[in-house]
Every structure is written in structure tokens, then in C-alpha cells.
Amino acid sequence: MKKIINTENAPAAIGPYVQGVDLGNMLFASGQIPLDPVTGKMSDCVKEQAKQSLANVKAIITAAGYQVSDIVKTTIFLADMNDFAAVNAIYEAFFTEHHAGFPARSCVQVARIPKDAKVEIEVIAVK
Template sequence: MNVIINTENAPKPIGPYSQAIKNEHFLITSGQIPIDVKSGHIPDNISEQTYIVLKNIKSIIIASGYKIQDIIKITIFTTNLNKIHIINEIYEKFFIDNKSLFPARSCVEVQKLPKNVKIEMEAIAFKK
């Protein structure tokens, strides 16, 4: 049975989708873009955008009753793979600060993302 997950601590969907779906042991988030929930602001630089995306994913994970440690897969979409070293710095710190192993990951360069952001991420979490 699928359960729709929505939290006010992450950006509201900008289309016909849910923030996440929980199905038995799995939680699958929709792609999250770097919209600051409190201000609605989208920062210009990739490091701040990466931080906000991870913060939004964390909010959804926590609201669903999961932990960062339950994330088993992340997919990253970015408009510039030349900035991967900056993305990796923020990404690494996020998982280390949350005392988590690094999940499996894919990273893909795309031409364009919603609202002209530079990064979008989606996550899959699992717990029994």
C-alpha cells in the first residue's frame, strides 16, 4: 500500500506529484530542488543550492519516520558536471555530519532543471 508523504518543512510540489511515497519498507522522494522553505528563495551558487536540496531531502526523510542512515540511493541531476567537486564537498559533509554511510549514487548532467536551478536530487530510503 502506498502512502503519500508531504511535509511543510520541504518545498510544496510545483506539479502533480507528491514529495515522497512510502511503500512498505521503502521511501522514494521526488526530485528536490533548492527552494528555501522559509523564504521561497533560490540561491545562485551551487554550494548553497546543494546544501538546501539535502536539507529538503532530510526534512522529508525525517517527516516520514526514517533517518538519513536509511538512505540507500541518491540520484543527482546537475546542469554543470564541472562543479562536481563543489557538490561532493557539501554532499560528503552532509552524510558525515549525519553519521551516515555514503549511499549508492548516480550523477547526471542535464541541460535544464525546473526554475532554472543548478541541481536536483532524489533519494530512496529503506528500513524494516
């Protein structure tokens, strides 16, 4: 049974999509840009943006009853591949902090991210 996931602990969708879709044992979380869900603002620092994007992802998976350790696939979109090392360090710390193994991952540079963010992260989680 398909369940739509929405939480106030992550930014609301800024287009015709939902924060996540839970299929019961598999969750697809939409790409999260680094908007603070309370203020609607984002830092200019790519490291802070990566932290906020991951916090938003965590809020969505938590709202659906999943844990960070349930994440099996991530996709990272970067506005500038020169930020790869900085984002990678934040990403590694996030999964290490949550005692989760590292999921499969893709990381690509894109021409532009909504709201001119420097990073966007989407995940798939499985129970």
C-alpha cells in the same frame, strides 16, 4: 500500504507529483531543488543549492519516519558538470555529519532543471 508524504519543511511540489511515497519500509523521495521552504527563494551559489536540496530531502525523509542513514540510493542532477567537485564536497559533509554510510549514487548533467536550479537531488530510503 502506500502513504503519501507531504511536509511544510520542504518546498511544495511544483507539478503533478508528491514529495514522497512511503511503501512501509521503502521511501521514494521526489527530486528536490534548492528552494527554501519558507521564502520560496534559492541561492545562486551551487554549494548553497546543494545544502538546501539535501536539507529538503532530509525534511521529507524525516516526515516519513526515516533517517539519513536509511538512504540507500541518491541521484544528483547537475546543470553543469563543472560543479561536480563543489556539490560532491557538500554531499560528503552531509552524510558524514549524519554518521551515515554513503549510499549508492548516480550523478548526471542535464540540459535544464526546474526553476533553473543548478542541482536537484532525489533519494530512495529503506528501513
